[in-house]
Amino acid sequence: MLALHEAADGWLARVRVPGGRLTAAALLALAVISEELGNGLVDLTARANLQLRGLAPDAAGALAAPLEAVGLLPSAAHDRVRNVLASPLAGRAPGALDEVDDVVALLDARLMAAHRLHDLPGRFCFLVDDGTGAGREIGPDVTVVARGGGKFGVALDGRPIEFQGDDRTAVAVAVGAAEVFVALRGDAWRLSETPGGADRIAAMLGLRLAPLTRAARTCGFGPGVVEQRDGRCALTALAPLGQLWPGLLRSLAALSDDVRLSTRRSVTLVDLEPDAVAATRDALATAQLVLDRSSGWIGLTACAGTAGCAHALADVRAAAADRARVRAATHPAEHWAACERRCGELPGTPVAVAVREAADVEVRYDARTTHVRSLRRAASLLLAQAAR
Ligand code: SF4
Known part of the structure; x- marks a missing residue:
């Protein structure tokens, strides 16, 4: 966010959104910033982050205060580090093994507390997998994965470690793996590029990689309604080409204080009461998002x-x-x-x-x-x- 990139339509700022979660205040702030400092275009990226487009080259200073005020810049030193993905349903979907909103928050907090991670490259990314596999398609460097019953494992470059523990222990292993990567990385941007790769990093943590016994399960999700495990509903809509704009951000802010972005360029509203789904679906359709499960935009x-x-x-x-x-x-x-x-x-x-x-x-x-x-x-x- 603080180191802008030049593009054809001006400069762009990448806004990290751990877990893909945006409050209504954050959505409104992004809408105002996009209009006043940018060209009104906001990209939803394959890593479920946002890009504000059409900025002036020196816009970083003006961005920082409003984004900090809504929790999108809690640590300038860790701005590039907070690449934490998660399923937008975060354990609510049938088939999920544990709820992971708190695990995402814990990992984000531990990343910001780890001073040695200032040098973690912006391409390095973490996934908190609720057991559905959502987000694995990105190829995360480090994954904290729910095993069920409050137990979590850790995978490096998609390969599981011989380890299982509670959420705090698993997050500590994940952060430790990133710290070892920073110490070893040389010119490497991703964990897979380090000499010795995942095997060496696991060994330096005193752990071993487990043999891959079966294909990791993945559970896709697309536009439409999912009945959550608690009986409430989640509603997902696609943003074609990941294109968002101020009016859409305001519409989303009016609908929910917990809007979730995904690696599929979708937005999800969770914890809806069943009798609120129809009106919410109409509002998302009016906002020009795709809710049709047969849409050619899917994939x-x-x-x-x-x-x-x-x-x-x-x-x-x-x-x-x-x-x-x-x-x-x-x-x-x-x-x-x-x-x-x-x-x-x-x-x-x-x-x-x-x-x-x-x-x-x-x-x-x-x-x-x-x-x-x-x-x-x-x-x-x-x-x-x-x-x-
Ligand atoms: S792939 Fe597309 S976005 Fe990337 S550098 Fe080429 S033209 Fe630009």
């Missing part, structure tokens, strides 16, 4: 493209919007990027379109890679592939 993402990035070679956002009109929600996840950097493409994304240079667009699908001359031909190819 479809794109990078900033020509409107937001000077490196962009084509308008992939417009191409993605065209694609959303013909694509089925059940199709494999798909990402469109306007240059070879492929920003926002998650590891293992099954379908990917990337513009390499003028008249060279790479399309990867069905474990094959091919090249076509335009985004239009890429879309045609994917349509033909789906029809087979």
Whole structure:
């Protein structure tokens, strides 16, 4: 947030949102800042953080006070460190093994108390997994995972450690792993890039990695209503291309004091009484969010493209919007990027379109890679592939 990045539409500030949770006051502050200091565009990123766009290069000073006032900048020294992901339902979903809101808060607090973590790179990220696997698709460096009955484990680079303990002990192991990473990292940005990787870090904590016995379970969630384990409801809506704006932020603030962002570029309102769901759904639809479970936007993402990035070679956002009109929600996840950097493409994304240079667009699908001359031909190819 305090070190702005230059983009095609001005400078942008990244706002870390641990656990993806935003209060109504935070949403309103972001709306005002976006209008008064930025260009009114706010991105919801693949890490469930926010980007304020169209800022002046020296806007950091003006951002700090209002964001600090609503709890979004509790520690300037740890601004880059607080990359803590969690399922927006945080243990409320059927199939979850434990509630994790308090674990997210505890991990965030311990990260800010760890002075050695000032040097943790901004790409390093933590996940608090409630047992549903939501957020694993990001490939977190360190995961605190619910095992049920108040017990938690820890995984490094997706590989579980031979360890189980209460939430405090698990958080201490997670923070310890990050501290060892900082001591060893050299030029590494991610835990997997350190010499010896997860094995060495576990050994330096006096622990060992456990053998992988079965695939980690993952539980997707999309637009619509989920009945929580306590009988109340959670309502999720997609923000196509992760695009938010001041009016939408204000609408969300009017609906809830606990709005949750996710890695799927969605917003979730939790703990709704069942008789409040219909009106809340109508309000989200009026705010132009996607609630349709058959929407082509489900699983479809794109990078900033020509409107937001000077490196962009084509308008992939417009191409993605065209694609959303013909694509089925059940199709494999798909990402469109306007240059070879492929920003926002998650590891293992099954379908990917990337513009390499003028008249060279790479399309990867069905474990094959091919090249076509335009985004239009890429879309045609994917349509033909789906029809087979
Ligand atoms: S993939 Fe390329 S064009 Fe797209 S946001 Fe990243 S650098 Fe910019």
